Amino acid sequence: xxxxxxxxxxxxxxxxxxxxxxxxxxxxxxxxxxxxxxxxxxxxxxxxxxxxxxxxxxxxxxxxxxxxxxxxxxxxxxxxxxxxxxxxxxxxxxxxxxxxxxxxxxxxxxxxxxxxxxxxxxxxxxxxxxxxxxxxxxxxxxxxxxxxxxxxxxxxxxxxxxxxxxxxxxxxxxxxxxxxxxxxxxxxxxxxxxxxxxxxxx
Amino acid sequence: xxxxxxxxxxxxxxxxxxxxxxxxxxxxxxxxxxxxxxxxxxxxxxxxxxxxxxxxxxxxxxxxxxxxxxxxxxxxxxxxxxxxxxxxxxxxxxxxxxxxxxxxxxxxxxxxxxxxxxxxxxxxxxxxxxxxxxxxxxxxxxxxxxxxxxxxxxxxxxxxxxxxxxxxxxxxxxxxxxxxxxxxxxxxxxxxxxxxxxxxxxxxxxxxxxxxxxxxxxxxxxxxxxxxxxxxxxxxxxxxxxxxxxxxxxx
Numbered sequence: 001x002x003x004x005x006x007x008x009x010x011x012x013x014x015x016x017x018x019x020x021x022x023x024x025x026x027x028x029x030x031x032x033x034x035x036x037x038x039x040x041x042x043x044x045x046x047x048x049x050x051x052x053x054x055x056x057x058x059x060x061x062x063x064x065x066x067x068x069x070x071x072x073x074x075x076x077x078x079x080x081x082x083x084x085x086x087x088x089x090x091x092x093x094x095x096x097x098x099x100x101x102x103x104x105x106x107x108x109x110x111x112x113x114x115x116x117x118x119x120x121x122x123x124x125x126x127x128x129x130x131x132x133x134x135x136x137x138x139x140x141x142x143x144x145x146x147x148x149x150x151x152x153x154x155x156x157x158x159x160x161x162x163x164x165x166x167x168x169x170x171x172x173x174x175x176x177x178x179x180x181x182x183x184x185x186x187x188x189x190x191x192x193x194x195x196x197x198x199x200x201x202x
Numbered sequence: 203x204x205x206x207x208x209x210x211x212x213x214x215x216x217x218x219x220x221x222x223x224x225x226x227x228x229x230x231x232x233x234x235x236x237x238x239x240x241x242x243x244x245x246x247x248x249x250x251x252x253x254x255x256x257x258x259x260x261x262x263x264x265x266x267x268x269x270x271x272x273x274x275x276x277x278x279x280x281x282x283x284x285x286x287x288x289x290x291x292x293x294x295x296x297x298x299x300x301x302x303x304x305x306x307x308x309x310x311x312x313x314x315x316x317x318x319x320x321x322x323x324x325x326x327x328x329x330x331x332x333x334x335x336x337x338x339x340x341x342x343x344x345x346x347x348x349x350x351x352x353x354x355x356x357x358x359x360x361x362x363x364x365x366x367x368x369x370x371x372x373x374x375x376x377x378x379x380x381x382x383x384x385x386x387x388x389x390x391x392x393x394x395x396x397x398x399x400x401x402x403x404x405x406x407x408x409x410x411x412x413x414x415x416x417x418x419x420x421x422x423x424x425x426x427x428x429x430x431x432x433x434x435x436x437x438x439x440x441x442x443x444x445x446x447x448x449x450x451x452x453x
Contacts, residue, residue: 074423074438078392081401088404090415092397092442102425104379108266110424111379112275113438118421125443129417132257148419149257150272163443165421167272 045073050095050181056159057194058119058181060097065177066169068100068115095119097181099169117178118163122197125161130154139201140175141186143193158194250284250414251447253359261313262420262445264342264365268311270318276310277342277365277385278420278441280400286362286450288353289323289343295450296325300406302339304328312344312363317351319344322362329371336371337386339399362450366399372428378436379427387426387437396441404446413448420445 050058050073063070074096080089096118102111127137130146137146143157153164153171155178164174177189185191195201225233256262256279267274283292297303302325311318326340341364348355369385386395393401404413426437 072435072438074389076388076392076394078388078397081393081397081405088408090397090401090442090444092393094442096423096440098423098438104381104425104427106380108276108379109381109383110276110385110426110439112273113423113425116423125417129415129444130419131251131254131416131445132262132418132420150262150419152419154419163419163421165419165423167275167422 045075045095047073047181049073049075050097051183053095053182055093056119056121057157057184058095059157059160059162059178060117060181061099061164061174061177062179062189065099065115065174068169070097070099071101072096072098074098091124093121093124112167114167115169116163116165118165119160120163122156122159122161125154125163127156141191141193142195142201143175144196144199144201145175155193156196159197250359250449251282251361251416251445254282254361254416254447256416256418256420256445259315260346260363262418263422264310264312264321264344265318266310268318270311270313275422275424277367278396278422279312279363279365279418280396280420280441280445281341281364281366281403282445282447283362283364283450284447285359286345287360289321289345289362291450292343292362292364293323293325295407295411296341296403299410300325300327300339300403302327302341307340307342310342310365314344314347315349315351317347319347319351322353335373337369338371339366339368339402341366341399341403366396366403368395368399368402370428374427375429375432375436377432378425378429381427384426384428384437385424385439387428387439389438394439394441396439400441400446403448407448410452411448411450413446416445416447417443418445419443 076092076094078092080091082089096116098113099115102113104111132149134147134149137144143155146154148154151166155162164171179186179189222235223233228235254260262279263275264277265274266276286292304326305324306326307324309320311320321342322345323343324341327338329336329338343362343364345353346361347353367385369383371382374380374382388394421440421443423438423440426439429436
């Protein structure tokens, strides 16, 4: 429950509120996709693990997109900081397909990677929570697709939501190139997606 | 002097009216005036922060370069202190609630209404030297501006944005980068240093300060200079795209 308070002072109205990342190897041809492969540390994912993932649909852009190779598949499995309080809690269960990489320039602390495809359970990003939509969502290939102001794309299909996050990469063909990474259709670009759970998209 | 004279309920919306007296105000009414508090018992996803325009008139990241262009993204905005009129006000609360009472670190910039503006303040915890070589929480702060770039001309409710992150001080892995500062990655620490620092604020501030969530989609993945060891890959960190809009007022 949120309490909203609006205070009226005389004629003046004042509003107030009261109230497991992973280095990937292509197991099919044995080619390491990460030039600095697997760490000893945590859970290291492979494309084979992505293919075997069965919690929801996974989508990716294949082995390359606009010349950027698939470098890593990362897995984040985080129940959230406040699991006893569903309203406060923000669980984060992501599979991230990382295309290309960046180099940290001298004097810089970090660098933004050029392209990622992130798949999460649809329930973790309800469409009505999106604050940065660039216009109304559209139906593309049967999925609900939201263009974001920062150039990214967020899509809802079946039980999953798919983010295509860019830093300087043209995403014009991205949605049409998406395909299943863990079996099932669409297994090639262009085929229709399952409708978003709870609604049709035509 | 204050008294309740009306309490009207209509579904999930009601109003409390207070009759107040202050001889320095409203001389035309001899100092008497009404204050109406409107309450809504509803799951309002907008509420605070409804006027913000992230990635429109306000960027969802800070930048290391005065061009504020995407290739210089550094940290995601993951908190908005709604109602805050100055960075100093937020720094005071951070020192009080979170023990982030130091102020060291370099400048970054933030984009708003066509301006790429320097930070207005920042806070950090003491370096904890017990972890790796050291770790700290750090947040840079920017005051919301008006269309002329002036914080005093913010055209709606005042606010301050922040970029909290939990970082280590450690020898960089040469194949990854050369910085001694790296934000905790999401592999060895699944919440990652961006989400962890945001949630640390929420944990320490709530319930004194209420908040709501907005999804901004500012989940850029950042490579870090720290790695898992020679030939073992680099750290990568990201936020989850959610921003907490926190009421600066206790309530």
